Amino acid sequence: MATGPADPADLSLLSGLAPELAKAFVSVASDIALVIDPNGVIRNVAVADAGPNPPARQWVGRQWEETVTGDTRQKIKQLLLEASSTGVTRRREVNHPSGSGPDIPISYAALRLGEQGPLIAVGRDLRAVGAIQQRFIEAQQELERDYWKLRQAQTRDRLLAQVASDAVMVLDGESLAVIDANPTADELFGGLQQPLPAPIAELLAMARRTARAAEVRTRLGDGGTQIELSATPFRAPGEGQGALRLLVRARPASFDAEGPAGEGVVVTDSSGRVLMANDAFVALCRCGVEAQVRSQLLTDALGDPDRRLAALMVDVRRDGLAQASGVSIGHAPGQVFGVEVCAALLADGDQECIGLTLRRVALTSGDEAPSDKLAAALRGLIERVGELPLPELMQQAAELAERHAIESAMHRAASELRAAARLLGLNDHDLALRLQRLGIAVRR
Incomplete structure (x- = not known):
């Protein structure tokens, strides 16, 4: 059969056999065939066993x-016009209402049987094709979901590994003197000494000059450990813009992602809500899985009876690095235990995060909560009613309350004089005089 315009004289002889031809087309290579008169009215419908729904047989006469x-509908008009002018049409996709459920997509091509003869429109049901396409799309979406789950898991492992293994230091932005450093930095650098190796000095100078984070890969000494080093500038609170600080992070180019055995590792957002954690941290919280602590405040997840953990979170947001030992955590009196905490700011894109490591330690008698000491002292003072006059009892009670407030502040500030003075609303000199008068020793 020619693919160009048909010869009406040739095909007109078949016009009387149009219904039989429609059935033949359906049985051989299509799902539905329509016999349509020159006025565009359907005169006969042939449907395959697995073809469109029964309403198709009700189209006769329409x-x-x-x-x-x-x-x-415009596509039907184009089919009729093309068949009238050329005798045969290309395929066009249309939708038939099903009456119930989604529309039925059909791809039609039409053939004219003679110049004045009927049309035979042969259609192919596209629902099976659509179902295959939908399954393909769903499979593609599932692959994408699996890919992003893998990326998220890799990001989680990378961040937890950095928190567990990174050497972190805070340097003065002007003198480059070390203000604070975590134990890993002490081991790796032994303190950052002048003169600095050229790559490190250039990195710090660039971060200081541009006020933007900078990174470099270098070696410590000749043939030493290859490290990845980053420096992030920030402003410490103070007058004006505050003093410039550099948060320096370093890790070996290949490092252990697990960290010390049994060390809890957690990453929180800037407000202290848990984003991700390792199994050791989940165990410290007495939970079964990470999902149970995710989105909780760190202090709620661990328990913070002395509020030292909350104070440490304030310090790390201000100073970039904060450490404390003998921090009490736990929710019930019989479940309180001590941990050594190291917290540092993390730069993860535009989101400010805080990474913490927690290692369980024994609480010493000196770590007893100040509130317990005050309660015991007041009970002893009350037992002396009748032995001492009221003014003297009141004076001793006032001294106990003052001691309790100062010891509480020193406890929360890990014996750091300036931080404790800030908690009490005093200046450093005034607090030092009160400590001396009360005979409270400051641990260095």
Whole structure:
């Protein structure tokens, strides 16, 4: 059969056999075939066993374009016009309303049987094709979800590994003197000494000059350990813009992602809500899985009876690095135990995060909560009612309350004089005089 315009004289002889031809097309290579008169009215419908729904047989006597949805009627007109002018058409996709459920997509091509003869429109049901396409899309979406889950897991492992293994230091932005350093930095650098190796000095100078984070890969000494080094500038609170500080992070180019055995590692957002944690941290919280602590405040997840953990979170946001030992955590009196905490700011894109490591330690008698000491002292003072006059009892009670407030502040500030004075609303000199008068020793 020619693919160009048909010869009406040749095909007109078949016009009387149109219904039989429609059935033949359906049985051989299509799902539905329509016999349509020159006025566009459907005169006969042949449907394969697995073809469109039964309503298709009710189309007889109706205009073909009335059997399709409004948005595809123009395609029926194009099919009729093309068949009238060329005798054969290319395929066009239209939708038939099903009456119940989604529309039925059909791809039609039409053949004219003679100049004045009927049309045979042969259609292919596209629902099976659509189902295959939908399964392909769903499979693709599932692959994408698995990919992003893998990326998120890799990001989680990378951040936890950095918190567990990074050497972290805070340097003065002007003198480059070390203000604070975690134990890993002490082991790796032994304190940052002048003169600095050229790559490190250039990195710090660039971060200081541009006020933007900078990174470099270098070696410690000749043939020493290869490290990845980053420096992030920030402003410490103070007058004006505050003093410039550099938060320096370093790790070996290949490092152990697990960290010390049994060490809890957690990453929180800037407000202290848990973003991710390792199994050791989940065990410290007495939970079964990480999902149970995610989105909780760190202090709520661990328990913070002395509020030292909350004070440490304030310090790390201000100073970039904060450490404390003998921090009490736990929710019930019989479950309180001590941990050594090291917290540092993390730069993860635009989101400010805080990474913490926690290692369980024994609480000493000196770590007893100040509130317990005050209660015991007041009980002893009350027992002396009748032995001492009221003014003297009141004076001793006032001294106990003052001692309790100062010891509480020193306890929360890990014996750091300036931080404790700030908690009490005093200046450093005034607090030092009170400590001396009360005979409270400051641990260095």
